[in-house]
Amino acid sequence: MSASFKHLFGIAQLSRQQIEHLVHLGESFIELSRRSVKKAPTLRGKTVINLFFENSTRTRTSFEIAGKRLSADVINISASTSATKKGESLLDTGETLAAMQPHVLVIRHSISGACEFLADFLPDTSIVNAGDGAHEHPTQVLTDLLTLHVQAGGVAGKTMTIVGDIAHSRVARSHLLAAQKLGYKVRLVAPKTLLPRGIEQFGCEVFHDFDAAIPGSDVLYMLRMQTERLTSNCCFPSIREYHEAYGLNAARLALAADDCRVMHPGPMNRGVEIASEVADSARSHILDQVEHGVAIRMAVLTALCGNSPESSPSPRSKRREKAESAMRAQGKLL
């Protein structure tokens, strides 16, 4: 099947057909989670390991639920309870887990490209990127596309306005890539300090005034202020000032068209990027996104487990050499 792929690193690797296939497959899984017996035998006998080096509630839980509802065996490992606390490198953790023969390794890591790095080294395991640094978060964007497919009849020709901490957002990056493939427009709204330089090359419109970006938007996509990632070279005034300029409240929402939808990848900071009155309004699709997140992750796991990898791995010593030269080039041990 031409739509097959062994790993899911990001939206960048996917064709439009592959994205549409995953969204379609995800749609058919929505119904499974609404049954009284939420179980299908699709992935019986498969093992999925969730390896999370950063905190996560919905992504980790939805991968876990997705795997379990499809009868896979799911194991969760978070960095705070793993051997990385004892000084084990990412590479060794990855290789150790791979030696236990899982089919899929779902990884979240603060370093961009961590998944590609590990995939080179683990020839028999499919790797899913559940968020790597500020690089990509493909399953979130596929989830958003499913929500818009179900609730708004698709994304083609629509305008999505992404507001907030663009600089640290892997979701924004993945949307910029998806927009080019699926034909929707992206507007980015942020203070200059939270916008990466040269972002216009992705073919998006950039606004610094939120109010000016609202008319003509079909989706207002609010991002969380990632206060844990703010550094001293990234000026940020105060929460209150940020909310006044870039927070979505009822008065701002009134500037939008009647069928404009509000989305948020979660977790929300109420009163910062989004006011409670908006988050809980009928135009908010935030909980739809959560429900669809499970369905999309079922689709991703099914698509990956449905391919029998036909690789002939190079010997371990060669792979180890390659990984070590990559680490030398980076100047750090991973």
Next chain:
Amino acid sequence: MADIIFDTTAVHAALDRMAEAITGKSGKKNRDTTVYLIGIERGGARVADEIQKRLETAGRTVARGNLDISFYRDDLDTIGANPEVRPSNMPFDIDGKNIWLIDDVLYTGRTIRAALGELFDYGRSASIHLAVLLDRGGRELPIAPDVSGLNHAADSGCSVKLLCQGGWHIEQRRVKS
């Protein structure tokens, strides 16, 4: 090379016979006279639509559901994820009901096994009967239809399909020798 083994007239006559047979076997045991038809996507759902029309014309009440068994198949490793999955749709509670499972062509029995697995996940029906438009033989599992509209022994190198464009007909095509 494709041969039409049953033309539109034969298929319609078979659908009539199926509807009659289902009526004859339904609703005598208990007070619930509704006929519960569940079609297997895609062909089986179309056959179930036709049978529903005939039963309703004859004055029977029909409840309909559809199953997509893609996620219950046993061949994910060999054929990969089905690109054309449709959501299952079960608008009624199957607990305690006498269910008619409908498919177009019955071959190895593996689709039916998967459908039974999925039905069990929906609940505990009182009984499940199987009605198929065409039984082509070649079973690999101990499964037999209660009602079959047509019978045709096709050998394993042939693909037998119900085609719905331009008048329903059943086509046999040799795919390997």
